[in-house]
Amino acid sequence: MHDHPPLPSGRRQQIASRLVRGQAVVAAALAQEFRVSEDAIRRDLRALAQDGVCQRVYGGALPLSPASTPIAVRSAEDGARKRALAQAAAKLIRKGQTIFLDTGSTTLRLAELLPQDCGLRVVTNSVPAAAALMGRSDLSLIMVGGGVNPTVGGCVDARALAELGRFRFDLCFLGACALSVRDGLGGFDMDDVEVKGRLLELSAATALMMTNAKIGTAAPFAIGPVTGIAHLVLEHDAPTEAVLALRAAGSDVRIAEAPPRSAPAPSALTPDPSVT
Structure with missing residues (x-):
C-alpha cells in the first residue's frame, strides 16, 4: 500500500x-x-x-500481444521454440486427413515438418506455407486464393473467405495473435479474424500452437472462445497458471519439448585453429 x-x-x-x-x-x-x-x-x-x-x-x-508485426519479422523470431511447438503439433496428424494450415510464423514451421507419405490433403491461405510445400510429391496441396495481405502473409480477403466454403477440414491448425482464458482468442487484422472464425465453423477439430509471449494478452478483434479449440500446444515452460486454467476449461493441452540450446558464440579471444 x-x-x-x-x-x-x-x-x-x-x-x-x-x-x-x-x-x-x-x-x-x-x-x-x-x-x-x-x-x-x-x-x-x-x-x-x-x-x-x-x-x-x-x-x-x-x-497487447507482441504479434502485430509483419510475417517477415515474426518468421525470424524464436525459431527454435516455434519448431518445438510444431513438432508437438505434428503428432496430431493422421493418415489421409484434409488439414488446413492458417497464416502465421508457427504454422509455417509446421508446414516444414509435415509427416511424409501420409496421403495428406493440405489446404492453406499462407503464401510461405504453400511455398514450403510446393516440392512435396507425397501430398496434395491446395492454395486458397485472393489478394495477398503482406502483413498477415496470406489471402484473407472476401474471395479467400468465399473459397473456404468449398471445403471441410478434419483438422485445422489455426493461427492467433493473443490468448486469454476468459476473453478468448484475438487478432490484429479484421479480415484475417473473419477467416479464422469461418475456419472454426468448417473444421471437425482445431489445433492452436501458442508461444508464451501471446498468453494472457489481447488484440483488438475477437476470433472466438478458447473452448472452440480442441487441442492447445504450449511451450515447455508455459505459465503453470495458464496451463491449469486451460485444462479446467476443457482443452486438450499438450506441452512441447524444450528446444535444444544454441551453441554459444565463439569468443573473440578464442584462437582460430586454422591460423598457424
Whole structure:
C-alpha cells in the first residue's frame, strides 16, 4: 500500500509498466492498491488503451500481444521454440486427413515438418506455407486464393473467405495473435479474424500452437472462445497458471519439448585453429 496516493501521472506510469511487462491488471485491485476510485482507474486504462499499451477488457486490461508485426519479422523470431511447438503439433496428424494450415510464423514451421507419405490433403491461405510445400510429391496441396495481405502473409480477403466454403477440414491448425482464458482468442487484422472464425465453423477439430509471449494478452478483434479449440500446444515452460486454467476449461493441452540450446558464440579471444 502507498502512504500517499501517487499523482495520476505517476499512477498511470506504474500501471503502464506492469502492462508492458506482460501483466494483466484488474481495476478493482488497482483502485484498492492506489486508494482511488475505480472510475479513476478506468480513466487510466482508457488513456493507456488509446496509447496502444493495452486492450480494455471487462474489469481491467490485458497487455497487447507482441504479434502485430509483419510475417517477415515474426518468421525470424524464436525459431527454435516455434519448431518445438510444431513438432508437438505434428503428432496430431493422421493418415489421409484434409488439414488446413492458417497464416502465421508457427504454422509455417509446421508446414516444414509435415509427416511424409501420409496421403495428406493440405489446404492453406499462407503464401510461405504453400511455398514450403510446393516440392512435396507425397501430398496434395491446395492454395486458397485472393489478394495477398503482406502483413498477415496470406489471402484473407472476401474471395479467400468465399473459397473456404468449398471445403471441410478434419483438422485445422489455426493461427492467433493473443490468448486469454476468459476473453478468448484475438487478432490484429479484421479480415484475417473473419477467416479464422469461418475456419472454426468448417473444421471437425482445431489445433492452436501458442508461444508464451501471446498468453494472457489481447488484440483488438475477437476470433472466438478458447473452448472452440480442441487441442492447445504450449511451450515447455508455459505459465503453470495458464496451463491449469486451460485444462479446467476443457482443452486438450499438450506441452512441447524444450528446444535444444544454441551453441554459444565463439569468443573473440578464442584462437582460430586454422591460423598457424
